[in-house]
Amino acid sequence: MTPESDPHIDIERLLSRLAELSEIGGIDETTGCSRLAFTDADRAGRELVLTWMRDLGLEVTVDGIGNVVGVWRPDSMPEDARDLAPVMTGSHIDTVATGGRYDGNLGVLAGIEVIETLATEGFVPPRPLAVAFFSNEEGARFAPDMMGSLVYVGGMGLEQAHNTVGIDGATVGEELDRIGYRGPAPCPGLVPHAFVELHIEQGPVLEEAGIDVGVVEGVQGISWTEVTIEGQSNHAGTTPMRLRHDAGFAAASVATFVRSLARELGHPQVGTVGAIDLHPNLVNVVAASATLTVDLRNTDNGILTGAEQRLHTHLDELATTEGVAVSTRSLARFDPVVFDSRVVDLVEAAARSLGATTLRMPSGAGHDAQMMARVCPTAMIFTPSHKGISHNPAEHTDPDHLAVGADTLLQVMLDLAGGGWSRP
Numbered sequence: 001m002t003p004e005s006d007p008h009i010d011i012e013r014l015l016s017r018l019a020e021l022s023e024i025g026g027i028d029e030t031t032g033c034s035r036l037a038f039t040d041a042d043r044a045g046r047e048l049v050l051t052w053m054r055d056l057g058l059e060v061t062v063d064g065i066g067n068v069v070g071v072w073r074p075d076s077m078p079e080d081a082r083d084l085a086p087v088m089t090g091s092h093i094d095t096v097a098t099g100g101r102y103d104g105n106l107g108v109l110a111g112i113e114v115i116e117t118l119a120t121e122g123f124v125p126p127r128p129l130a131v132a133f134f135s136n137e138e139g140a141r142f143a144p145d146m147m148g149s150l151v152y153v154g155g156m157g158l159e160q161a162h163n164t165v166g167i168d169g170a171t172v173g174e175e176l177d178r179i180g181y182r183g184p185a186p187c188p189g190l191v192p193h194a195f196v197e198l199h200i201e202q203g204p205v206l207e208e209a210g211i212d213v214g215v216v217e218g219v220q221g222i223s224w225t226e227v228t229i230e231g232q233s234n235h236a237g238t239t240p241m242r243l244r245h246d247a248g249f250a251a252a253s254v255a256t257f258v259r260s261l262a263r264e265l266g267h268p269q270v271g272t273v274g275a276i277d278l279h280p281n282l283v284n285v286v287a288a289s290a291t292l293t294v295d296l297r298n299t300d301n302g303i304l305t306g307a308e309q310r311l312h313t314h315l316d317e318l319a320t321t322e323g324v325a326v327s328t329r330s331l332a333r334f335d336p337v338v339f340d341s342r343v344v345d346l347v348e349a350a351a352r353s354l355g356a357t358t359l360r361m362p363s364g365a366g367h368d369a370q371m372m373a374r375v376c377p378t379a380m381i382f383t384p385s386h387k388g389i390s391h392n393p394a395e396h397t398d399p400d401h402l403a404v405g406a407d408t409l410l411q412v413m414l415d416l417a418g419g420g421w422s423r424p
């Protein structure tokens with residue numbers, strides 16, 4: 001265990017902020033929330049978190065994609081330390097439409113909590129610390145996911161990001177202007193000294209193993225494809241089966257193919273058809289068209305690429321056998337990411353020094369840290385998710401686990417800043 005003199009975060013303050021933020025876009029009779037990127041709810045969430053950042057005295061900037069970075073340079077920080085690259089933490093505060101209160105929000109609010117704890121204790125870091133929230137991590141409204149952090153590290157240009165059309169027809173640029181978050185700070189943004197992100201696991205591994213803290217060694221590759229199928233609408237009662245060009249059947253065939261493909265390839269391959277739109281979507285009409293999404297993920301890029309090829313072969317065969325036209329559009333494609341082993345080691349050591357049990361693991365979900373890993377030493381800390389449930393209002397992590405995760409974040413940020421902490 002850590003000596004008494006080491007600072008610990010205030011779990012009650014962190015829980016109360018998580019609860020207050022979750023009320024914005026709160027989903028009735030649940031603890032979850034709905035704050036899709038660049039909506040009014042996202043704007044209201046941003047305002048609240050910005051207030052907490054400003055109250056802490058952080059120097060806050062907003063960039064051209066709406067990423068918000070708050071840098072902590074205490075007044076008593078020596079002049080030569082002020083200009084050093086900060087140790088940064090952060091995550092996102094947008095959610096899926098049926099989200100929980102922890103996904104992303106934990107990483108941002110724990111970052112604020114770490115800085116508030118250190119400021120209250122009178123610590124002066126040897127280099128600045130920063131906490132960020134990146135825009136549109138979820139990608140549920142505007143693909144790809146991790147858009148804000150991708151733009152932050154220069155992986156996507158601002159113009160391309162602004163022109164992205166969402167599922168409701170709006171563009172990122174219009175929505176940024178509407179909510180007042182197209183800021184002046186440049187993209188790519190300030191390169192941190194190092195980056196570490198605290199996040200809920202969003203899967204069952206830690207809870208099933210009875211482990212307190214996940215030491216995240218990397219993130220699996222992600223492939224999102226939108227498939228459009230054009231068939232022919234016709235009468236459901238009179239059209240013989242041999243004459244059908246049924247977009248609904250073809251969409252269902254893609255969904256079952258993706259499931260069998262993932263099972264055949266085995267762990268860690270996963271495959272999901274999460275969205276299907278049929279037209280005209282009527283009981284007695286053979287569907288004329290279908291648009292669906294395929295999400296494929298694997299830690300092995302070769303196997304992931306093979307899965308993508310198998311999907312395309314299936315689509316070609318379907319076009320022939322059902323007599324439909326099939327087209328595809330890539331919505332997101334990110335290679336697997338391996339985190340910096342030095343930061344991974346620091347996470348493990350910090351968690352253990354707090355008396356926590358640890359497990360090294362990959363991340364199944366996408367995270368802003370995987371983008372930050374392109375520009376600076378990066379790793380992540382996971383806390384257990386109850387029953388492995390996430391992207392669901394029922395998402396839950398026990399307060400004890402939130403506390404040890406946030407204390408681990410604090411320790412790692414201190415370590416990355418180079419130690420040498422001095423009380424006044």
Ligand code: GLV
Pocket residue numbers: 137138145364365366367
């Ligand atoms: C983001 O949450 C993703 O992994 O889809």
Ligand code: MN
Pocket residue numbers: 092103104137199366367
């Ligand atoms: Mn997340």
Ligand code: MN
Pocket residue numbers: 096103138391
């Ligand atoms: Mn998410």
